[in-house]
Amino acid sequence: MNLTGNWTYPTVIKFGAGRIDELPGACADAGITRPLLVTDKGLADLPITRQALNILTQAGIEVALFAQVDPNPNEINLADGVAAFRDGGHDGVIAFGGGSGLDLGKMVAFMAGQTRPVWDFEDIGDWWTRADAEAIAPIIAVPTTAGTGSEVGRASVITNSQTHVKKIIFHPKVLPRVVICDPELTVGMPKFITAGTGLDAFAHCVEAFSSPHYHPMSQGIALEGMRLVKEYLPRAYADGTDIEARAHMMSAAAMGSTAFQKGLGAIHALSHPIGAIYGTHHGTTNAVCMPAVLELNATEIADRFDKAAAYLGIEGGFDGFRDFVQRLNDRLNVPRRLSEMGVGRDRIDDLTDLALTDPSCGGNPVTLTRENVRALFDKVI
Template sequence: MTLTANWSYPTAIRFGAGRITEIAEACTAAGITRPLLVTDRGLAGMEITTRTLDLLEAAGMGRAIFAEVDPNPTEKNAAAGVAAYRDGGHDGVIAFGGGSGLDLGKVVAFMAGQTRPLWDFEDIGDWWTRADADAIAPIVAVPTTAGTGSEVGRASVITNSETAHKKIIFHPRILPSVVICDPELTVGMPKSITAGTGLDAFAHCVEAFCSPHYHPMSHGMALEGMRLVKENLPRAYADGSDLKARAHMMSAAAMGATAFQKGLGAIHALSHPIGAIYHTHHGTTNAVCMPAVLQFNRPAIEGVIGDAARYLGIDGGFDGFCSFVDNLNVSLGIPASLTALGIENPDIDRIVAGALIDPSTGGNPVEMTAQNTRELLLKIV
């Protein structure tokens, strides 16, 4: 089977090894002639980034880059990116990188033409309608990890630097116009990032599959996404040059992000405030939280997880699935607790308060309260 395709769900996706060479063509398709490439500091000087800039320059599109992006991007990063966009006279954004570069790039394109402050567009009710939709710049997204799936999302997660709360900025038109999923760009990921981002994709699929909301398309996609992670993440971790495994993980990442339209849950509700306060890697934090959250939700998900286990070829139903998750974490070097992750004496009250106001709580199969969320968090510490 040749792992090359053109997809249009949920947006136009150019999938396959080597397809970064189509970056200028993708910009043209999106209506961009003077792109600003937005990425994080770590990627700014890497070969995959300089090569992409070379391709843009050769096509007469310049080589503008903005890389002042924190691992958990903030409103300050967004303001600086918007200033760079406006000062450079750009007409579109290439969001390039892992979750931080993708999320910040999308927000730069979104905010470049707005007059209201960023937090006016938080994902609350119909706040997104406050935006001037016609002023949103076109976006081409290029993921360089296989985890967040932000390349196929209609939202970005931005940390409020003053309150240390992660906020979701939403608008239907920040869904990128064109996505290039080139697994060759992920070959250089360190093992720890391969593990953390891959388990982020797995967490998206697990939580979407368990969400009580009705969305059968996402439900089926979440199940197949779990299978792709189960079969390919250990391979990609063991051999970073395994392009077939890398390609399947890129698919799983996009599938997980599409699936969680059905909902997320306590894993993300906890990892968002933990990451905002302690600056931990999002996917790794999800993986640390997952075993305890599965047990927390057991009364509501034992049957559906049993169904997933059968599909995945895991014996033992719910308990077998949980054992699989535990063993996968160990095999990928995931810390067993927040303390092992490097967080000593975490502020329990602050994390619980952040979790209860996180939008992900609404998709958890078991209602989250101050008391049971505190008890859950204490099992992760």
């Protein structure tokens, strides 16, 4: 099977093994001559990052590296990145890495030309119109994990370092102009990152499919995304060099992010404050929360997941699907409770308050209340 393509939905995507070599051409396509490559601290010295920098340098492109990005990036990282962008006279950003590097890189390009604080552009109503759209620098995204799908997203998640609240910052022009999806960049991912990021993609598809909002295109993408994760995440986990599995998982990640234009739900409403307060891995947190949220939503989603289960080759309809999710978590060595990830019960009230204000609440098929959200936290912790 030839797993190569040139896609323009939702943006220009250059997909296929070895396509990192096309990074200089992507810069030309995006109108970038002096890029700032933004990635996280863990990736800064790895061979795949050096490879990307060398490809640009050999093409005569002057590039600089900014890697002061935390696992849950915050406004301090952002301010440092914007300063590096301005001081270096850069005209575009290459957002490189997993969700943290991609999200912060997009925000550096967004905020470099703005005068208002980043919180003024939170994804509330039409707040995005406050931004100077002409001052947003062009973005190229290069994912090195298969999970968040931030490479095809129009928003970033930034944690407020003072309040420990994760905020979604949105603008249509934050969507990268060119995306390079090269599954070879994901080959070196550790098993626990392969599992956590893959289950993040799965959570995006599950929640988009569960959302009550109308978006048939997203519904179809979410369903096929679930199938790809079901078939290929165990393979990628078992053998990190399985390039076919890695490629299909990279597709599933982009599909999950595209699909959740239809909405997210309680899984993300819970995981955002947990990650902000306890610093847990986002995708793994989602995976732990997923079985309990499926159970909460059962009355509203059972019929559609009966059909999904049939498509996915899972016996038992919705109940079979829910059981499959727990078996998949177990197979990938995901903890059954968040207490195993350092999350305590001492801040359940704070977590509940934060979850109820998370914008993901609006896409949950069952209305979220203080009572059912607190009960969910109690169950998953």
